[in-house]
Amino acid sequence: MARIGIFFGTDTGKTRKVAKQIKKAYDDETMDKPVNVNKADPDAFAAYDYLILGTPTLGSGDLPGLSADAQEESWEEFLPKIEDKDFSGKTIALFGLGDQEGYPDEYVDALVVLYDFFSDRGANIVGAWPTDGYEFASSQSVIDDKFVGLALDLDNQADKTDERVAAWLAQIAPAFDLPT
Template sequence: MARIGLFFGSNTGKTRKVAKMIKKRFDDDTMADALNVNRASAEDVAQYQYLIIGTPTLGDGELPGLSADCENESWEEFLPKLEGVDFSGKTVALFGLGDQVGYPKEFLNAMGILYDFVVERGATVVGAWPTEGYEFEESEAVRDGQFVGLALDLDNQSGLTEERLNVWLKTIAPAFELPL
């Protein structure tokens, strides 16, 4: 079994694309295939000590899901299934997608929601990311002056995605025992 679980929620497919970009950098022994949470179970998540979790932020700072007008279930419907999962001893890295120009007051809020969820259940979160280079007004994903995970804006800064992803993966590598 792979050592790292890679889970994402998506609406337009952009978060899926980033998850596949992450997976492409690792072999099957190191990282499982990216799995959309609308196809996952709590047991799928619980089996991993190391997790990389991704989400877009929709609407007024919401998790993707049916109430945010997604076509399929996503994080909104999956989080209640994870209520009983103990994240103690798990290391989690988060990545989030948002639109800092169109939604400057809600930029990456969903990543902040996932951060709170896993931390409340005992997870150690790694991979904080600087806020420099972004133009937004507010974000629930900023704690102690940094994003709680990798911040991506494929709508306005898509040309920076590869470089940001490479730097972030090197940042989380020691905590995940990754050979980068």
């Protein structure tokens, strides 16, 4: 088993695309192939000491899931399956997708839901990301003037995605015991 698990929720496939982009930076011994949480085994998920988790924000700041009109089950349905697990001693980095122009008042809000869920279960969350270069009105995922994870906008700032992903991976590398 690789040291790092990468899991994502998605509705349109954009979060899956970013998860695959992140995976390409590492070999199979370091990071497993990305897995959609609607296909994830809760015990296999919890077995990783290092996790990278991605989510889009749907509607008015929701995690993807059936109640948010997602096409399939996603984070909303997966989190209850792992709510009794202890994530103490585990390191987790988060990335989220949103639309600053279409949803400026809830930009990447779903990130904070994952942040709170895993923080409450003892995880060490790394990878806070600066808000510089973004244009949004409000985000619940901003704590201490930073996003709780990497924020991406493939709708309006797709040209910045590669640079942001590379910089974020370099930033989290020490916490994941990765070469920079």
